[in-house]
Amino acid sequence: MxxxxxxxxxxxxxxxxxxxxxxxxxxxxxxxxxxxxxxxxxxxxxxxxxxxxxxxxxxxxxxxxxxxxxxxxxxxxxxxxxxxxxxxxxxxxxxxxxxxxxxxxxxxxxxxxxxxxxxxxxSGRRPRMSPPPRVPDTTAARAFTRSGTRVVFALLSWSDLAARPVREIATTSGVSVGTVHTVVHELTAAGYLREGTSGRALNRGGELLDRWAEAYTVTLSRKLPIASFVLPDADRAGELETDLLAEGAQLGGELAAHRVDPHLHPASATFYVERVPAAVVAKYRMRPDTGTVHLRRRFWTRLDDTSPLVPSPLVYADLVSSGDPRQREHAERIRGADDRLVELDRS
Incomplete structure (x- = not known):
């Protein structure tokens, strides 16, 4: 380090x-x-x-x-x-x-x-033959592996989780207790976690969000797509959303960002699910294609989370990782509008 x-x-x-x-x-x-x-x-x-x-x-x-x-x-x-x-x-x-x-x-x-x-x-010039020794760009590298990003996501998403027992963090993140121990140690050594009178708490949350969003884009995001569908009758998009939410799905991506700040008009609908809801797909005669309805794998477990939206750090990261300037601009808007993201930036 x-x-x-x-x-x-x-x-x-x-x-x-x-x-x-x-x-x-x-x-x-x-x-x-x-x-x-x-x-x-x-x-x-x-x-x-x-x-x-x-x-x-x-x-x-x-x-x-x-x-x-x-x-x-x-x-x-x-x-x-x-x-x-x-x-x-x-x-x-x-x-x-x-x-x-x-x-x-x-x-x-x-x-x-x-x-x-x-x-x-x-452009087009290659690195020099004998570059100086590589210096890691930051500390806490093991916190930003594929499994580590799941732990950091959970800590960013729920303000009370950092102070909870390691086993509870592991259950929420869907990783082993050993992985949580490693990530907590790395984040503490790097100054992203601190010990207070009430236990562990996040520190420099806005900086941690930036680092996590980069790591999520590279290590985890590409593993999450399950399927994309075309909805033959676009007028039934509202009904589809209601049925998917009833099946336990949560809104992400552009549609979730629109609910946080209506400035962005979504061109697609992303839902985080445990599995493909076959009955809903059949009901709306949706066909697999590079359509505008995207299903992605939910990689966390939080039984008391009844929100129709995925946690706002994930909404932010999906906008940032899209590569779309319109979505990137909206990511900065929701960062100033969403309570949890504002709280992270102030920590």
Whole structure:
């Protein structure tokens, strides 16, 4: 496990390498610190392109390996201009960042900068043959494995659960007691759990939500789809929802987000279920296809949860992981509107 000092050193070393890459394309770089901006780096880089102008970027450093799924799920500061730096940014990741309006540069020499009077786009360069030792991007890595994300999800979703016995957390998460012990230890060591007078409690919940949403996208989300269906009679969508909820399903995705904040008009309906409700499928003559009704596997157990909606951290993560800018924008809206998400951000 790396300390905060080691993480900062890794970030500084990475930015040093990226500065050399920027210098190679004719950019003069001035560095300065920023006291507190809420991002994962407090570095400001002023890039001077001579007659083509200059711009000061807030810099976010990603120390680990990056891929397209992670780039889609990253919760990045809304501050613009923003410069994301990494050891190596493959072309598919660069495409995602460009679509999100994020300039970027890496230690291999790949650079994308765009401002009034300047556009630089260097891509396709491979990592250097002898890169510096890899530094994990964060601590508590074992809490963000596929089984670990189930535990973190449960802790994020129910405010009382962190203080409950480990066996109860395991039952809710659907994992072993040993896995819960490991995750609790990792989260405590990383500062995401703290011991108080009433037992364990979450700390830095908003940061933990961001990390969990990234890990969920990469490790767990892709394992959850069960089936997708076409509903022949779209006018019966309301009846279908009523019948599925009566079967124990819960709403997720766009439709759940619409119930939290009507600003988003859902284009699909996602339901989390234990199994395919065959009788309901037959009643509405639904046919398997890449349709707009999606069934996903419920991966948690909470007997006292009677809400028609899945827990809001999952609604948020499914919007973020969609890759749809419209849904990503709405994810930020519900983060400020949902009581549990607001509580996490304030913890």
């Amino acid at each position: 790396f300390t905060a000092v080691e993480q900062q050193r890794g970030s500084n070393d990475l930015i040093d390498e990226v500065v050399r890459s920027l210098t190679d394309v004719g950019i003069t770089v001035t560095r300065r610190r920023r006291a507190d901006d809420g991002a994962t780096s407090d570095e400001l880089l002023t890039l001077d392109a001579g007659p083509h102008g200059r711009t000061t970027y807030l810099t976010v450093a990603k120390l680990g390996a990056v891929d397209r799924r992670l780039a889609t799920a990253w919760s990045l500061p809304s501050h613009r201009p923003l410069l994301l730096v990494a050891r190596h940014i493959p072309d598919p990741v660069a495409d995602v960042l460009r679509a999100r309006g994020v300039d970027h540069a890496d230690a291999a020499g790949n650079v994308h900068l765009s401002w009034s009077g300047l556009r630089i786009d260097v």
